[in-house]
Amino acid sequence: MRRIFVLLVISVAFFFGGVPTAKAIVDPLTPDNNPFGIHILDESDLEDAAKLVNSSGGNWGYVTLVIRADERDSKRWQSAFNKMRELHLIPIVRIATKMSEDSWEKPNLDELDGWVSFLSELNWVTQNRYIIIGNEPNHAKEWGGEVKPDEYAKYLETFSKKLKEGSKDFFILSAGFDASAPNGKETMSENDFLTKMISNNPNVFENVDGWSSHSYPNPNFSGSQDDEGRGTVKTFEWELRVLKNLGVTKTLPVFITETGWIHDKGGEKSGPKEVGEVATRLKASYELAWNDERIVAITPFVLNYQDPPFDIFSWKRQDGNFYQFYYEVKDLPKSEGKPKQIVAVDVLTLLFPPLIPNSGWMTGIIALKNTGQSIWEGTEKIYASYHGFEIIIEPRVLFSDIKPGERTLAVIKIKLFK
Numbered sequence: 001m002r003r004i005f006v007l008l009v010i011s012v013a014f015f016f017g018g019v020p021t022a023k024a025i026v027d028p029l030t031p032d033n034n035p036f037g038i039h040i041l042d043e044s045d046l047e048d049a050a051k052l053v054n055s056s057g058g059n060w061g062y063v064t065l066v067i068r069a070d071e072r073d074s075k076r077w078q079s080a081f082n083k084m085r086e087l088h089l090i091p092i093v094r095i096a097t098k099m100s101e102d103s104w105e106k107p108n109l110d111e112l113d114g115w116v117s118f119l120s121e122l123n124w125v126t127q128n129r130y131i132i133i134g135n136e137p138n139h140a141k142e143w144g145g146e147v148k149p150d151e152y153a154k155y156l157e158t159f160s161k162k163l164k165e166g167s168k169d170f171f172i173l174s175a176g177f178d179a180s181a182p183n184g185k186e187t188m189s190e191n192d193f194l195t196k197m198i199s200n201n202p203n204v205f206e207n208v209d210g211w212s213s214h215s216y217p218n219p220n221f222s223g224s225q226d227d228e229g230r231g232t233v234k235t236f237e238w239e240l241r242v243l244k245n246l247g248v249t250k251t252l253p254v255f256i257t258e259t260g261w262i263h264d265k266g267g268e269k270s271g272p273k274e275v276g277e278v279a280t281r282l283k284a285s286y287e288l289a290w291n292d293e294r295i296v297a298i299t300p301f302v303l304n305y306q307d308p309p310f311d312i313f314s315w316k317r318q319d320g321n322f323y324q325f326y327y328e329v330k331d332l333p334k335s336e337g338k339p340k341q342i343v344a345v346d347v348l349t350l351l352f353p354p355l356i357p358n359s360g361w362m363t364g365i366i367a368l369k370n371t372g373q374s375i376w377e378g379t380e381k382i383y384a385s386y387h388g389f390e391i392i393i394e395p396r397v398l399f400s401d402i403k404p405g406e407r408t409l410a411v412i413k414i415k416l417f418k
Helices: 002-017 043-053 074-087 109-121 149-166 190-200 235-245 275-287 324-330
Strands: 037-039 061-068 089-096 129-133 170-174 211-214 254-258 295-298 345-355 361-370 382-386 389-394 407-415
Touching: 037 043, 043 061, 043 074, 043 089, 043 324, 061 295, 074 089, 074 109, 089 254, 109 149, 129 149, 129 254, 149 170, 149 190, 170 211, 190 235, 211 235, 235 254, 275 324
Parallel strands: 037 061, 061 089, 089 129, 129 170, 211 254, 254 295
Antiparallel strands: 345 361, 361 407, 382 389, 389 407
């Protein structure tokens, strides 16, 4: 009997140790999707973000955040990702360098391996690992004081290729551009910048999976929600036409990672729109301009920023309360997102000798470690197969809310015959 027991333990380890784990990005518009999101400065705003984007029937909204080169602390960001997992928030991470005097440092290609290593170490919240490479490179202040479309094209191509080599789950977004920028010493029009990028490197978007758009309502971040074309809340439509005219044929799902109106801070500032008017314009944009099947996420800038010059974009007041438009958006009906998460287990030990019923299934109790992305609620079935054998793990566990890295007991069923 002891010999049979040992053999069965080995069999279980064989089955689960050898289950293939090949992955790749999934179309973010294929699963049920909640496009509501918000741009945040750091992880201290996650709970307020979740209350906003997962309200009124919503679940699994988005947050856009920035990780600078001097912030690559795996412990810090894994903790933030774990918090987002619990709050059902999908991160969109923009990669940044460091500030140097009055501009952002120009990226160094020699640092890309370090970025890939850091980003690959993290256990992401969903299978798609959303990464934005850069920010408004048609501004000199965003690229070491220069406007260099050829250099950004090289950076985007090299970085996206290295990320894909690290994991096929990285979902790459090119930088959002300032669509309203003119040609001048400090800026280049987006049309000209993209033209030069693609002329210099026709394959620059080969490993890019989605389009990041800064669809701001200009002029002066104060335009109408009904305007169309470049420099409006529908800038993304103009950008997709430009790409098509430049020969980019692949379909790029849209992520509006920055948008929004400046406001008068409840009467404190003269000039910008009143808070109530911003509320009306945001609500209309969600219902019309951004109600587009090509859009994956809309993350307006910014949930909480209390210092000039971006305090007039902030959705949160200095006293800790929120402006009217926060509540207007919170009350809008939302969808229940169902993003794909990786489900994976490590089999630790078989605690009870399997019983073999006549149905052909081997049944037993097993100790497991959650090595995937989802939090087990205790009722899921995990399906797998190996060389035609059917495998089912039924975590009818004694405990619920088993987070990645935690261990539990579960019922295991393995079909013995093909």
